[in-house]
Amino acid sequence: MESLVSKTSLLSSVHFDIRIPNFKHFCIYSALPNKTNPTTPRRNNSLSKPHIKKSLKPPNELNPSPQTPPINVDLIALCREGKIEEALELMSQGVKVERGVFELFLDSCKNSRALEVGKKVHKFLIRSPFKGDVELNYKLIEMYVKCGSMKDARRIFDRMRERNMWSWHLMIYGYASNGKGDDGLLLFEKMKEVGLRPNEDTFVVVLLACASSEAVEECLVCFKSMKNDYGIVPGYEHYLGVVDVLGKSGHLNEAVEFVENMPVEPTAEIWEALANLARIHGDIELEDRADEMLALFDPSRERVDKLPAPLPKKHSAPNMLEGKNRVSEYRSLNPYKGDGPEKFKGLNGQMREAGYVPDTRYVLHDIDQEAKEQALMYHSERLAIAYGLISTPARTTLRIIKNLRICGDCHNAIKIMSKIVGRELIVRDNKRFHHFRDGECSCGDYW
DSSP: OOOOOOOOSSOOOOOEEEEOOOOOEEEEEEEESSSSSSSOOOTTOOOOOOOOOOSSOOOHHSSSSOOOOSOOHHHHHHHHTTTTHHHHHHTTTTOOHEEEHHHHHHHHHHTOOHHHHHHHHHHHHHHHHTTTTTTHHHHHHHHHHHTOOOHHHHHHHOOOOOHHHHHHHHHHHHHHHTTTTHHHHHHHHHHHHHHHHHHHHHHHHHHHHHHHHHHHHHHHHHHHHHHTTOOOOOOOHHHHHHHHHHHHOOOHHHHHHHHOOOOOOHHHHHHHHHHHHHHHHHHHHHHHHHHHHHHOOGGGGGOOOOOOOOOOGGGGGGGGEEEEEEEEOOOOTTTTSHHEEEEEEEEHHHHHHTTTOOGGGOOOOOOOOOHHHHHHOOHHHHHHHHHHHHOOOTTTTTEEEEEOOHHHHHHHHHHHHHHHHTEEEEESSOOOOEETTTEEETTTTTT
16 A cells, blocks of 8 residues: 655654545554664665554544534525525525525515625525526516616626516616616617517616606607507507606606697696606696696595695605615604714705705795704604714715605705715615715706
């Protein structure tokens, strides 16, 4: 039997180990030199009868094996209970993951907008046998789109070997909802270049991209090409898309004319869109007219924010702040307590110096002017940002999730705030993503 010998002439012993093929254990032996005649030169075969000393340590301690994964673990149950972090920890210990677990993971991250957790799931998916699964890659793109990370979504989209219409629509919609309509329109052109024929759903997301980039001419060209080039009869959602594009670009008269000349009767959604557009651009006459038409079509949707009484639920609506691998919830029930409001008081002075003027039209309480300004300062999204600024490193992006539409005063305030603190502040309300950076918003002041 051959042995691998490690020699050292100045040592009193020679250590070597013998490895036997196809045998999982090995032992360490110690060979002692001849002490009777130390001057005798050593030869390679002088160690004919070594004294064998077996190690007292078990083989597993000499060559530790990976940690044994837990057994009888139900990852699906953990996912359904919302214990994503616990499930990920078990996966890192070697628990076997089925395809359905990844589906639940990605759906959970998509619904909770937990970007950092979603990235961890993505890493596990890459190392799994399902990394090439088409449906899971679609879900991965959807998760990144819902979390507002279009760079990650586009990276996966470009690497996919198979793409269906749904994936193209999802990417165009993601660009539109994140204020990158030009990128969505470029992707639409690329879609046509690869030979895909647009359908009704395609033009819905394309019109959203036109509204995001205020591309009026492209919008009208696409709308005409629906019937002329593809034989698609426009639906209400397409007419609504054109109204959004015209209104956001400031062409309110053209939007009204377009609605009046529609071959079908306008719906309540179209009049509501006109009312919102008129409010943004300060056209009170059009806003009142649109509100009247909206009340005629659907009395239950009559605007209630013109009443002096406030909506009670609005002031307790939660805001979710993602940071440090966890999601925190903030409400404006006790706005004057804690370090966050103190931080925001300091920012408020800098914001006024930068040109911020409180818009008290968004305060529905019948209180004096000073109290209205103070009430605006403690809106829950501002509290969430204030806590994020004091609890995260400098230049860290903050992600705020709202379940209501952001008010106009908070929108203006956060724009100025992003310029002062030098951070990107991402706010997801119930309409779209707002990427605030260097005093500007990706929505172009239209939402």
